[in-house]
Amino acid sequence: MTKKLMLSENVRAQASLRARLGMPVCLGMLCSLWYWGPVSPQIRPWHIALAFGFHVAYNAAVLLAVRPASRVKPALVARTTAVMDPLLLSLGLGLLGESGQLFTCFYLFTILGFGFRIGARTMALCQAAAIAGFIAVALVSPAWRPHPIAALSVLLFLAVVPLYAKPLIIGLQQACAHAESESRAKTQLLANVSHELRTPLTGIVSCAQLIGEENADPHVRRRSDTILTLSRELMGQINHLLDSAKYGAGALQLDRAPFRIADLAEQLRRTLAATALTKGVVLHVSTDERIAASLLGDAFHLARVLLNLGGNALKFTEHGEVLIRFSLLEQTPAACRVRFSCRDTGIGIAPELHQKIFEPFYQASAGTTRKYGGTGLGLGIVRGILGAMGSRLAVHSACGQGSLFEFDLWLDRAPPPAAFAMPETARNKRILVADDNATNLVLTRELLERDGHQVVTAAGGREAIRLLGTMQFDLAILDYNLGDMDGASVLQIYRFGTLDPAPTYLLTADSAAATARRLMDAGAAGVLHKPIDLSTLRQAINHVFSAGQAPCQDGAPVLYIDPDAMAELRELGGDSLFFEQLLATAATDIKALCDILCSAVRRQDLDATHEKAHALKGITVSVGAVRLSVVATRLMHIAQADLQREGAALADEIGATAAHSIHSLRSLMLSADG
Template sequence: MTPVNILIVDDREENIIALEALLKRDDIKMFSTTSPNEALKIAWETNIAIALVDVQMPEMDGFELVEMLKSNPRTKDILVIFVTAISKEAKYAVKGFGAGAVDYLYKPLDPYITSAKVDSFVQLARTQAEIKQKNDELQDYAIVVKNSADIITSVDAQSLRIVNINPTVEKIMGFRPDELVGKSIVDLAIDDHRAAFRKKLGEIIKDNLSYAIFEFKFETFDKRVIWIECRASYRNKIIFLNISDISPQKSYQEQLIKSKENAEYSKKVKETFLANMSHELRTPVNGIIGITSLLRKTGLTDQQKGMLDLLDTSSKSLLGVINDVLDISKIEAGKFSIVRTANNVYDIVNSVFNLLKFKADENNIEFLLDIEEEVPQYLMLDSLRLNQILMNLLSNALKFTERGYVKLKITVLQKHNDKVKIKFSVEDTGIGIPADRLNRIFESFEQAEEDTVSKYGGTGLGLTIVKKLAELKGGELTVSSQVGRGSTFNFVNWYTISLKPKDKQTPKTDKVLPPFNNVRVLVAEDNMVNQFMLSKILKDWNVEVEMVDNGRKVIEKLNNKDYDIILMDTHMPEMNGYQAAKTIRVDFEEPKRSIPIISLSAASYDHEQQEALSAGMNDVLSKPFQPYQLHEKISRLLRVDA
């Protein structure tokens, strides 16, 4: 507890000592002097609450001293008690009270009366100090409320009418405070929000909430509509509201939502376009590869075989470009998955190396492979994607190296338990990359130089795919290069060491496929080349084939005839494959309802293949495909031993 300061003024020292002894206690701090002038100084410099002043003193009597204290704003609130030995006549008492005293003590002092009076005034001084503190705080709060950037108002809980409101309401809503006092706060809300606003205020009163936050629309004086955020508190039948104008934030949120919707729409449009492009590009490529395969089985001259080889190389090159574009799109759409299984790293690396060695030999480029002995043979990895990374890096190195060497080096950087950190390094002595373009070579459709495409060809997508694949696999791709001296690409990643996987039986693509006896197949395909190819392949397997070019005709045919299996393209005019499959599964009776359906799709996205299965198709075969793959799926669905 803060002590109360008491000042004792008496011209006789013994009187001061007597009073100090009488009043001494822990919650009182006493100051004393025999000089009125010294008393004025102490009162000015110290927060004196109570003064015990002797009336009769030389230099300046007590009345004069008190008049001077009361005339000064800093000391005017001191509680003065006169201590006197003069007559108790009324005229002296009146004079003392007129000077500003609150009470008298008469000498000789009665200890009990003196102690009791001083104690009561100590309590009074404490109360006054608390009141002053509260008043100061209220004044501070009043300043804060008056100058707040938000509307602050108190509302009668019974009538919901405004009791007080700060001037900020004029800045935000255009109403003067005196125009709103006595009006219902609910009337500030727009018509559509008034019922909900009233209900919300009712809930705050009913639940006696000390804090609630909510948003509504208010209408301003000039009929503008603004979004407001209310922070409400209920106490003593009054609702206190802090109201903020959040229209800018709402506008920004709406813009973000609109931008997000536009982005999602654009993404959907892009995916649809790429799905269609995938179908439109892969379908004719499938036809070219299929026809090439069929032609090889006919009698050919060496010249014709050479032409077929060129045709096969060109179609596969085109398919590679299509796959590059679609891979980039799938990665950007977040629909590219990495599937890790146990694989022989040496087999993958040697396969890529041997495939590209002929190209190096043709160009008289030394092609080197260096695998550190510490590299584990079997690792958990996505063999297809590692193959893709190495093929792109090595193909690039060979393309841009005119003399010297290209080297693939594989080393172990770190090992921890069953984890190993491996670096795949592709080093060449090629043309190199300028320093100012090192970062740009990983961007889509970018090349190291403006004339690179005309000199060396390519789409500029290879390194972009490698970079994105490396990141998807959790690895890191870096490059260092000097113009005219060559480049080094490093791919570093952690792998889990695995045991040797079980041997996989790889199908022989050139083996003679057994026929299907008494099997009727309905094929839905709108591309004429693919129609011819499928018809030829199926007839070679002794299959009875009927061909249609859209889903509606599939339904018509199935209504009038029985089939053992349907091969159906997904993208067709009038009715696509998804719609046709759903119709069969819903509208037909058994056994036709359960007829096996294989989707012959050029789809590149996993969700498109899932969509085919969800539509009721039994399996999916992606274009382009090899005849043995189609034979395997038909055999499985018809439960025929191949």
């Protein structure tokens, strides 16, 4: 996030805090005036009403100034409020008598607040205004003139404490900036490591699949299956290493989508059954029939947790059974609380080690590592995922008595799915595949051609752009790292240069959720993660040509408004009036912001473009205006040269997309009203 966007967010947070805290302070001052009276009989009730009415109007004006659609610059708001806040406090102290001493602490609260949120310069401005305001109160107010020592002590307090805090605040901000820089470097390192490890794995997996499918010899097929099994195990170890760092840094982003509890149970059975059969251990996966069939949550990460627990249970169980159970604890009309448990009859865990097993790379003993393998990262990842889900893993175990791991989750019931006509899996499509790795390019081509697709390949980004500009494709699959340029840039150039771009998948080795969101924001139909196999390719192609022609839902074209977001907003509000008011406010804000953004783009004002695009992104994401969100994201990161070259076209695109999005929102409002 740029400094300008951070300033905007901090000023908005400061305004929110001022509104929440300022009103109770005003109420406290009014109570003091009612109980002890004002400093002088000459102060009338209308004086007090005028002063506090001005304070309320000031808070409202600041809140309006920091709205996303506002034209007021955040730096101006920060400087103005840094002066006005202590002066308004001084006005209140001037009305109060000796009881005003109770409120002098808010000078320091205001000064340090600006220091921590905005910066040392703004804190110095606020400190100067506070000192000037209090000097005026001490010189004018009859309550302070007889007590010069008390007034001097407050002045000394206001002068010394911020001066002492200033180097601490600067040091803290520098430390935060350094930590963010290191975090970005760590993320980049993980992305590079991920790419270097996963790219050759893609070739290994594809080659093994082709060998297995083209050869009828059972010995050859058995060897190709062994390669695939070992590749999956290696991929699991890589994922553990990368995910451990990601979850430990709090970077996990959870999805919220409908999933079937029966599908989750079947996935566990199918994945763990081979291991259980090989070891001669009985595997049970039991589901409480009272649990709603379809729930809302992150099925991928929930499955990750359960597969980790089930895999560990099978790994450390030589005989007996492993029981994975989904039990309903309680339910409401909107949600249910489910207990997920995994019990085994394995070697067990000593009570003194119950906490240590969650530490990265920890194994109970070196002998355990040699005998059972693993990195010791699995339970740490489980704890990180469950922490993000708002749950906690409980452990019950003793040596030689097996283990029980369990956790509880509140899961919302999923709304009934929309009825879509799903055509058969698409075949005989013309597909462009771009990858700078020659081996992976050939193998991916062979996998697609086996399903009857016509495949055109490109070994670099510029070649991909040339082919996309000269040929018609039904689908494109672009590797993110193309050597001469990245796949996201290729996609953006392609989308700018054609009125009807083909659906495009971006292929990456980086499994971070932030990377996937960034690539989706570039306009991708989806993100595929390396190593990629035939099943993944088939699912991706089927998804595009099954969902691509979906009809309108609730009066809003799917192209502009996400129906899932609309369903969540309807569920959140509970009544049509709330839903209608929410969409009306969003439509108004989008219209105002897009007008300002178009003006900034045409003026080629880069700072204003970045700031207003960031504000627009926040609104569009909240109401599911997906097409406009893509445009906003592109403008959040646009360079000055691109803005100068494409400003007019971008402004036209903003206007057209905004008009369609607002029309869709208003159609939804009418349908809700009807």
